Amino acid sequence: MTGFDLVKLVVSDALWSGVAALGFAVLFNVPKRLLLGCFLSGAVGHTLRTLCVNSGASVEVGTLIGAGGVGFFGVYLSNRFDVPAFIFTVTGAIPMVPGVFAYQTVIGLLQATSATGSQTVDFLSTAGLNGVRTALILCSLAFGIAAPTLLLRRSNPVA
């Protein structure tokens, strides 16, 4: 891949993932003054993931790195705008949520019921794989955006 292709990929990826985060931020009723932060947070996370996947990492590992970026960037934005980091981490994570994997799992299961012969097994195994991938991507996503809290704010759990 040439340098020009890489720049083109990063720019379009950042733009579209930012728009995706922005749209959901409006759906979640984020105040107007914070919308730019949500756009940037979405763009940072997904672009990091795309770069990781492009250099050969799996989507799961890429999500972990991208979500970690969203988590730490969220802490920065939270200090800057004086609102909880949750606002930016949740909207920033939205472009990386494995939505397609999630509903394709169910579609596979439903299609297996009406399939015949060896097709049933195909549908079931694809559905199982999609389910596992949904769970793995979700776990890396949640761990990544929680990383600053989990790593930097520890306390002794006295009962």
Next chain:
Amino acid sequence: MRRPLIEATPSPDKQPLDYETLRDVIDLSLWAGQLLLHSGAESQQVEETVHRLGTGLGCNWLDILVSPNALVITAISDGEFRTKVRRVVNMGVNLQVIVEVNALVQRVLVGELDRHELRIELVRISHFQSGYSRWTVALMVGAACAAFSSLFGGDAIIWGITFLAATGAMLVRQELQKHYFNPFIIVVVTAFAASLLAGIAPLFHLGNQPQLTLTSAVLLLVPGVPLINSVQDLMKGYPMTGIARGVTGAVIAACIALGLLLAMSLLRMNGL
């Protein structure tokens, strides 16, 4: 949050609260917690915010149980205690409420608000309308779904059809929400509407990957916040809310699949 080893050690700088005040403090803390849970906050955030609010209003300690559909708080002041339950009905997402409740707690902690002013502010937040008009939300959500189609590799035609389908579906969803339909029925019907509208592309073979319109247009329904909160709650030691949110998310995903499959069988498509 660190807990004291001995229950309710009275701190020397705090006056014991009288009967009236303690009742008010626990009521206001529960109200703030309920607002947070209704707006999609994660359990740890709810527990910490409510704790800060209660101690800021003069209690020595608060014990908070966050469960999927109720909030239980015991407020302690100088050996006197009171417990109250408040029902939590829906788990929507409204991040402006989270921002506002957090700002209120900060103002209470610096002593800018007393409990009477806090009550007025909480009434204001409870009656808040969305900051965006219906059409703004629909168009922005349409653009978000169309952006997903571009991320998956769709061209401009795919973008346009996804945008129209998702915007139309969002309008359908808002209309159904206005009439208080069951949330899962809303998801099935909206997914069906989105995929039927998006079906124009595969029906007339438009764009570079016609199927992408269906894949992307239903993404407006994906339960991102419940699913992320589910894993966060499980990791941070709130298994009950974690499991409940995860199951809710899975059921919503199943409802999306159901609506999508219904539309696909109408359009005589098999597989995405």
